[in-house]
Amino acid sequence: MALASPAPQSRTSVRTSEYRAGLALAEAIIPGSKRIPAADEATYARSMEVMHDFHPAVVTAFNVGVRALDAAAVAFTGKPFHALDAHRQEELLLRWQTDPVLKTPLAAVSLIYKFVHFDRPEVYGTLGGKLNVVKNLEQPRWLSQVHRADAYPDDELECEVVVVGTGAGGAVVGRELAERGFAVAFLEEGEHYRRDAFDGRAIEAHKRFYRGAFTVGNSPMPIFMGRLFGGSTAINGGTSLRTPPWVLERWCDEIGTDAFSPDTMEPYFRRVESFLQIAPSPRDVIGPIADFVARGCDALGWSHHAIPRNAPGCDGKGFCDFGCRTDARLGTNLSYMPAALTKGALCLTGARVDQVLVEHGRAVGVEAVTPTGRKVRVRGKAVILSGGAVPTPLLLLRQGLANSSGQVGRNLSVHPSTGYAALAPEPMMGASHVPQGYGFDQFLRDGIQVLTAQPDYNVSGVIFPFAGQRLMEVVDRIDHLASFGILVSDAKASGRVWRDVGGLPAVTYNLDADDVRRMHHAMVLTSEMALAAGARHLYPFVVGHERLDGAKGLDAFRKEKLGPADFVWTSYHPLGTCRMGGDPKTSVVDLDHACHDVPGLFVVDGSTVRGPIGVNPQLTIMATATRAAGRIAERIG
Numbered sequence: 001m002a003l004a005s006p007a008p009q010s011r012t013s014v015r016t017s018e019y020r021a022g023l024a025l026a027e028a029i030i031p032g033s034k035r036i037p038a039a040d041e042a043t044y045a046r047s048m049e050v051m052h053d054f055h056p057a058v059v060t061a062f063n064v065g066v067r068a069l070d071a072a073a074v075a076f077t078g079k080p081f082h083a084l085d086a087h088r089q090e091e092l093l094l095r096w097q098t099d100p101v102l103k104t105p106l107a108a109v110s111l112i113y114k115f116v117h118f119d120r121p122e123v124y125g126t127l128g129g130k131l132n133v134v135k136n137l138e139q140p141r142w143l144s145q146v147h148r149a150d151a152y153p154d155d156e157l158e159c160e161v162v163v164v165g166t167g168a169g170g171a172v173v174g175r176e177l178a179e180r181g182f183a184v185a186f187l188e189e190g191e192h193y194r195r196d197a198f199d200g201r202a203i204e205a206h207k208r209f210y211r212g213a214f215t216v217g218n219s220p221m222p223i224f225m226g227r228l229f230g231g232s233t234a235i236n237g238g239t240s241l242r243t244p245p246w247v248l249e250r251w252c253d254e255i256g257t258d259a260f261s262p263d264t265m266e267p268y269f270r271r272v273e274s275f276l277q278i279a280p281s282p283r284d285v286i287g288p289i290a291d292f293v294a295r296g297c298d299a300l301g302w303s304h305h306a307i308p309r310n311a312p313g314c315d316g317k318g319f320c321d322f323g324c325r326t327d328a329r330l331g332t333n334l335s336y337m338p339a340a341l342t343k344g345a346l347c348l349t350g351a352r353v354d355q356v357l358v359e360h361g362r363a364v365g366v367e368a369v370t371p372t373g374r375k376v377r378v379r380g381k382a383v384i385l386s387g388g389a390v391p392t393p394l395l396l397l398r399q400g401l402a403n404s405s406g407q408v409g410r411n412l413s414v415h416p417s418t419g420y421a422a423l424a425p426e427p428m429m430g431a432s433h434v435p436q437g438y439g440f441d442q443f444l445r446d447g448i449q450v451l452t453a454q455p456d457y458n459v460s461g462v463i464f465p466f467a468g469q470r471l472m473e474v475v476d477r478i479d480h481l482a483s484f485g486i487l488v489s490d491a492k493a494s495g496r497v498w499r500d501v502g503g504l505p506a507v508t509y510n511l512d513a514d515d516v517r518r519m520h521h522a523m524v525l526t527s528e529m530a531l532a533a534g535a536r537h538l539y540p541f542v543v544g545h546e547r548l549d550g551a552k553g554l555d556a557f558r559k560e561k562l563g564p565a566d567f568v569w570t571s572y573h574p575l576g577t578c579r580m581g582g583d584p585k586t587s588v589v590d591l592d593h594a595c596h597d598v599p600g601l602f603v604v605d606g607s608t609v610r611g612p613i614g615v616n617p618q619l620t621i622m623a624t625a626t627r628a629a630g631r632i633a634e635r636i637g
C-alpha cells in the first residue's frame with residue numbers, strides 16, 4: 001500500500017512494511033540525546049526524497065537493505081526489527097556493526113539517515129550550526145566573461161586555446177596562457193556559484209557542487225571531486241603543500257629527466273604560492289586543536305606544523321568543503337579564473353565536453369553539450385583537457401583517443417584516507433575554527449599524513465562509523481573532540497578508470513595489505529599523540545569498534561588484525577590516470593603535457609601527476625600547470 005503523507009510519498013511508493021522497518025531503523029540509529037534531536041518521520045521522509053532525487057534505483061536498493069535488516073532480526077530474536085523494543089534494537093545494532101554480512105547494509109542505511117538527519121535545518125541549528133546568509137554581492141567586471149552555455153548566443157566559437165575544466169589544472173594553465181596574450185576559452189561542466197550559494201547545507205552542496213565516483217574492489221571507496229566553476233579547488237580544504245622533494249626526485253628517476261627536480265620546480269611553486277598568498281592561518285583561527293597537537297607532538301619529540309593555506313584573512317567560521325562562505329579561500333574560482341577572464345578569456349559554464357574534434361589526426365576543438373541538450377563547438381589550435389583524474393580519462397576512453405599505449409585510465413592512485421577523533425581535556429569547538437589548519441608531518445616520508453579535520457555540526461554525525469547510543473555519545477561530545485583526517489600514500493598506483501556505466505564512472509581500486517597496515521599504524525601513532533596531549537578516550541574510525549580507553553585500550557588496538565573492509569575509506573585526491581613519460585609505448589603525454597598520439601591535444605590536471613605523492617595535490621597540480629603553460633606556449637606560439 002502506498003502511504004499518503006508529505007512530500008516523498010507523492011514521489012516514491014513505499015510499502016507499509018518498508019516504512020515501518022525503515023522508520024524503526026532510523027529511530028534506532030539516531031535515538032537522540034539531551035542535545036541531539038532523535039530521528040523521526042521527517043528524517044525518514046526526507047531520506048526518501050534525497051535518494052529519489054539522486055536516482056530512483058537508490059530508493060529500491062535502500063529498501064532492499066531495510067527489508068534485509070528487518071528480517072535478519074527474526075533470526076536473532078524471533079521478531080522483526082521494527083517489533084523490538086529500543087533496548088533490543090540497540091543490542092542488534094552493536095552486533096551487526098561487526099557482522100560480516102549485515103554490516104554493509106547497516107552502514108549504507110545508517111549513512112543515508114545520518115547525512116539527512118544532521119543536515120535538517122532544525123537539527124543543525126539545535127546542535128549549534130548557523131547557515132550562511134549573504135546579502136549584496138559585489139559585481140566585479142570579470143563576471144561579464146562568464147556565461148551559461150545554454151544562454152550564450154553562439155554555438156560555434158573560435159579561439160586559440162580551448163581549456164576543458166576550471167580547477168587546479170585548467171584555471172592555472174588557462175590564466176598563464178591568457179597572460180601571454182593567447183585567446184583562451186574555458187568550458188566547464190559545472191555552474192558558477194558564489195558565496196551566497198555556499199550557505200553550509202551538506203546535501204545541497206553535494207548535489208550542486210560535487211561529482212562522485214565509487215571504487216569497486218576489496219573495500220569500496222567514494223572519490224569526491226568538484227563539478228563547478230573552480231573545480232575541486234572551490235570546495236577544498238585549502239591545504240597547500242609542495243610536492244615532497246623525494247617525490248620530485250622519484251619522478252625524475254622514473255621518467256629519466258631533471259625537468260621536475262626540486263630546483264627546477266622551485267620557481268613554479270613560488271609563483272603559485274605568491275599569487276595565492278599561501279601561508280599558515282593564525283593560531284587563534286586554527287583553534288585550540290593546534291595546541292592539542294603541539295602538546296602531544298612536543299611530548300613525543302615529533303615534528304608538527306600549522307598548515308600553509310591559500311586563505312588569507314580566513315576567519316575559520318565555515319566548512320571549506322561546502323564552499324567558502326567569505327571568499328577568503330582563494331580557490332581558482334576567486335583567483336586564477338578572474339585573472340584569466342580579466343585578460344579577455346571567456347568561460348562557458350554548464351558545458352560538458354563530450355568530444356574532442358579531430359581533423360586529419362589533429363585536435364582542432366571540442367564539442368560540448370548543455371543541460372538542455374544544446375551543442376556548442378569551440379575550435380582552437382590547442383585543446384587542453386583539465387577535467388580531473390577521473391573525468392579526463394573517461395572522455396578519452398569514450399572516444400578511443402590518445403590511447404595507443406593502453407595507459408589511459410590506468411595507474412590511478414587515490415591517497416586513501418579515513419577519520420579519527422579523540423576526546424580532548426579542553427573544548428576544541430572545531431565547528432567554529434579552520435577545519436584543516438594543523439597537523440603532524442613526522443611520518444610523511446613513511447607515507448603517513450595526519451591533518452586536523454574539524455567537521456561542521458551537520459557533518460559531525462556522518463563521519464563516525466557508528467550507530468545508536470555509541471553515535472550519540474560522540475556527537476554529544478563533538479565540541480570536545482579533536483578530529484583528524486589520516487591519509488596514507490598508496491602502496492601501489494594500481495587503480496583504474498574504465499568507462500562510464502549508465503552515467504557513472506566505473507573505477508576499480510584494491511587496497512594493498514601495506515595500505516591497511518600503514519593506516520592501522522597511523523591510527524596507533526595518532527592515538528599516541530592524543531594520549532600524550534591528555535586525551536583519555538580515543539575513537540579510531542574502524543567500523544563498529546569500541547572506544548579505546550587510555551593506554552590500555554591502545555595496547556589492545558595495536559595488536560588487532562585489521563583488514564581493508566574494517567576501515568571507512570574515502571578519497572579526495574585521485575591522480576595519475578594519463579601518465580606522463582618520454583616513451584609513447586608506456587605513457588599518454590610527453591613532458592610538455594602533449595598527447596603522444598594526437599597533435600594539438602594536451603592534458604593538464606591531476607591525471608598527469610604521477611601518484612602517489614603523499615600530500616594534498618592542489619599545489620603540485622598548479623605548479624605543474626604553471627610549467628605546462630610555458631611548454632605549450634612554446635609549441636603553439
Ligand SMILES: Cc1cc2nc3c(=O)[nH]c(=O)nc-3n(C[C@H](O)[C@H](O)[C@H](O)COP(=O)(O)OP(=O)(O)OC[C@H]3O[C@@H](n4cnc5c(N)ncnc54)[C@H](O)[C@@H]3O)c2cc1C
Pocket residue numbers: 164165166167168169170187188189190224225226227228229230231232233235236237238239240241321351352353354386387388389391392395436572573574604605606607615616617618619621
Ligand atoms: C572535498 C575536497 C577537499 C580537498 N581538499 C584539498 C586540500 O585541502 N588541499 C589540496 O591540495 N587538495 C585538496 N583536494 C584535492 C584538490 O582540490 C584536487 O586534487 C584538484 O583540485 C584537482 O585538480 P584538477 O584540475 O585535476 O581537477 P578539478 O579541480 O576537479 O577540476 C576539474 C574541473 O573540470 C570539470 N570537468 C570535468 N570533465 C569535464 C567535461 N567533460 N567538460 C567540461 N568540464 C569538465 C569539472 O566539473 C571540474 O570543475 C580536495 C578535493 C576535494 C574534493
